[in-house]
Amino acid sequence: MSSNDTALMEKIVSLCKRRGFVFPASEIYGGISNTYDYGPLGVELLRRVKNAWWNAMVLERSDIVGLDSAIIQNPKTWETSGHVSGFSDPMVDCKKCKARFRADKLDDSRCPERSSKKPTECGGELTEPRAFNLMFKTNIGAAESSSSVAYLRPETAQGIFLNFQNVLNSTRIKPPFGIAQIGKSFRNEITPGNFVFRTREFEQAEMEFFVPPAENDRWYEHWKTERFNWYVGLGIDPAKLRQREHDKDELAHYSTGTNDIEYLYPFGWGELEGVACRTDFDLKRHSEASGVDLRFFDPETKERYFPYVIEPAAGVNRAALTLLIDAFEEQDVEGEVRTVLHFHPQVAPITVGVFPLVKKEGMPEKAAEIERVLRRAHFSTFYDEKAAIGRRYRRQDEIGTPFCVTIDGDTMSQDIVTVRHRDSMKQDKVAVKELEAFLRDAIGSWKRA
Numbered sequence: 287m288s289s290n291d292t293a294l295m296e297k298i299v300s301l302c303k304r305r306g307f308v309f310p311a312s313e314i315y316g317g318i319s320n321t322y323d324y325g326p327l328g329v330e331l332l333r334r335v336k337n338a339w340w341n342a343m344v345l346e347r348s349d350i351v352g353l354d355s356a357i358i359q360n361p362k363t364w365e366t367s368g369h370v371s372g373f374s375d376p377m378v379d380c381k382k383c384k385a386r387f388r389a390d391k392l393d394d395s396r397c398p399e400r401s402s403k404k405p406t407e408c409g410g411e412l413t414e415p416r417a418f419n420l421m422f423k424t425n426i427g428a429a430e431s432s433s434s435v436a437y438l439r440p441e442t443a444q445g446i447f448l449n450f451q452n453v454l455n456s457t458r459i460k461p462p463f464g465i466a467q468i469g470k471s472f473r474n475e476i477t478p479g480n481f482v483f484r485t486r487e488f489e490q491a492e493m494e495f496f497v498p499p500a501e502n503d504r505w506y507e508h509w510k511t512e513r514f515n516w517y518v519g520l521g522i523d524p525a526k527l528r529q530r531e532h533d534k535d536e537l538a539h540y541s542t543g544t545n546d547i548e549y550l551y552p553f554g555w556g557e558l559e560g561v562a563c564r565t566d567f568d569l570k571r572h573s574e575a576s577g578v579d580l581r582f583f584d585p586e587t588k589e590r591y592f593p594y595v596i597e598p599a600a601g602v603n604r605a606a607l608t609l610l611i612d613a614f615e616e617q618d619v620e621g622e623v624r625t626v627l628h629f630h631p632q633v634a635p636i637t638v639g640v641f642p643l644v645k646k647e648g649m650p651e652k653a654a655e656i657e658r659v660l661r662r663a664h665f666s667t668f669y670d671e672k673a674a675i676g677r678r679y680r681r682q683d684e685i686g687t688p689f690c691v692t693i694d695g696d697t698m699s700q701d702i703v704t705v706r707h708r709d710s711m712k713q714d715k716v717a718v719k720e721l722e723a724f725l726r727d728a729i730g731s732w733k734r735a
């Protein structure tokens with residue numbers, strides 16, 4: 287990473303803490319490595335990412351239904367899925383300092399004793415690579431024994447396969463159709479890092495789309511395009527997005543083809559989402575292992591078959607991080623630095639700031655009333671009467687609030703407010719009775735500058 291890119295990441299991490307997006311977890315006890323909590327603005331950002339995903343993947347489609355499956359499933363799930371034997375990273379140990387690194391990510395790793403050095407640059411010698419399983423183990427019940435072992439799920443997908451027949455029977459939906467789920471997954475990542483990009487606990491938004499095998503290629507193309515466009519629709523710069531087909535030797539054990547949607551982070555191109563062809567691997571394996579027939583029976587053709595699966599698998603935290611990085615800008619405005627997050631209004635944690643110009647002449651009361659009306663109309667609002675108006679605008683710019691409404695003399699005499707736009711800093715005069723419609727229109731027609 288260049289020094290500019292390192293500085294950019296540091297600025298984003300600092301803004302996230304200062305303004306309440308992301309905090310280091312367990313901070314009062316010295317933290318816990320690469321684990322984060324989401325503050326008042328961060329939780330709103332995550333919620334908006336999840337809502338946008340759920341809207342696009344479930345509510346706006348008639349061929350996808352939702353699910354919320356358990357995090358801890360019968361451990362046979364993970365034996366059958368191949369995760370117990372195959373979900374591992376190649377690890378090496380430094381014989382000098384005993385630190386452990388991912389053999390395939392040595393360039394991203396640093397010696398814990400000399401942080402400017404990569405492994406071996408400090409003179410340490412590395413062991414041969416060994417497979418290290420990424421699943422977190424736990425025990426069910428009071429006694430710890432080999433029969434009480436269970437795993438925290440490393441992906442949400444398996445809960446969907448386990449419920450395939452339940453969903454078919456309860457909804458009478460038929461292929462091509464999908465089951466979508468958002469939830470936490472856990473991986474004992476050995477080289478986490480780059481802030482919330484790779485953590486041990488994270489949220490996934492996954493959808494398994496079950497298709498007749500002959501339709502596999504068509505739906506693979508469909509989902510690659512759909513998912514790429516979803517990120518563009520959230521306002522992310524398309525010039526910093528790309529699609530990359532996996533080489534054969536990179537494919538997960540269940541996949542015959544995977545296309546990563548990648549973003550150009552300050553630390554280089556990185557995976558934002560994977561769209562994978564999982565074929566009938568999972569349904570077939572679970573059928574064989576459980577003895578329950580998970581084939582689909584088509585009453586029209588009288589055919590019984592295992593559908594193939596196309597899986598778009600997104601990371602909610604990674605999408606939120608991408609939105610933050612992509613939205614961040616420092617502008618020189620009349621010799622001063624203006625920090626702005628150019629969030630799409632759909633994902634901005636606060637949509638409208640409401641301010642009385644001064645703390646007198648009835649303006650605070652009028653502003654509070656307007657804020658209440660907007661809040662009841664389900665705008666996410668923030669009321670602020672402290673400091674000079676320019677400073678209040680800047681505070682909202684820094685957290686990505688797209689619109690600020692100022693109650694001034696015109697409001698008191700003519701019921702007209704000033705709407706200030708975050709990106710252009712332009713101002714419009716709007717009648718109070720038209721404010722809600724004006725804001726809805728501005729949200730709907732927002733375009734990335």
Ligand code: GAP
Pocket residue numbers: 440441442443473475482483484485486487488490492557558559560597599600601602603604605
């Ligand atoms: N079911 C398929 C699957 O889990 P994956 O590529 O391993 O595929 C999907 O994960 C997405 O989950 C990734 O593209 C990424 O956005 C997110 N993700 C995976 N591991 C993560 C981690 N350790 N921290 C944050 N997000 C992660």
